[in-house]
Amino acid sequence: MSDGPTDRRPGAGELYGWRGDPAVPAFPDDRPLIVFDGHCAFCSGWVRFILKRDKARRFRFLAAQSPLGEALFRHFRLDPTDYTTSILIDEGRTFLKAEGVIRIGEALGPPWSVLRAGRLLPVAWRDGLYDIVARNRLRLGRRDRCYLTERGDEDRFLA
Structure with a gap:
């Protein structure tokens, strides 16, 4: 089982590395944070699923x-205009692509923790599958504006 990020971009393995980056505004990082494409209907559906x-x-x-x-995408040397990966930040570590999805499933508990079986696949395969979905996600719909929170969930979203 992997304890670190599956992506080896600079800063991805450094605990709480964004705190030392003056380009990243301070934010509460005491709970897991999922950075997602707010204009993507598929991604917004994933957020609703998790909520x-x-x-x-x-x-x-x-x-x-x-x-x-955008600042977090830049910090992790991701394209801040092409959101083909979500970012999971948890306990000072960053997880991209399939590893982030697996960790979210584990945190949600049964039956969603079955996603951990994805670790049986080589990282290149599971991230390759993730990339196929990411490249085609906008075919399922694009939103004109970012995902809007539902009543009672406002405190779960950072601005």
């Missing part, structure tokens, strides 16, 4: 199109 199943209200969310989202 519905995260009974402990553990996860927070941030649209990649926000100033903080």
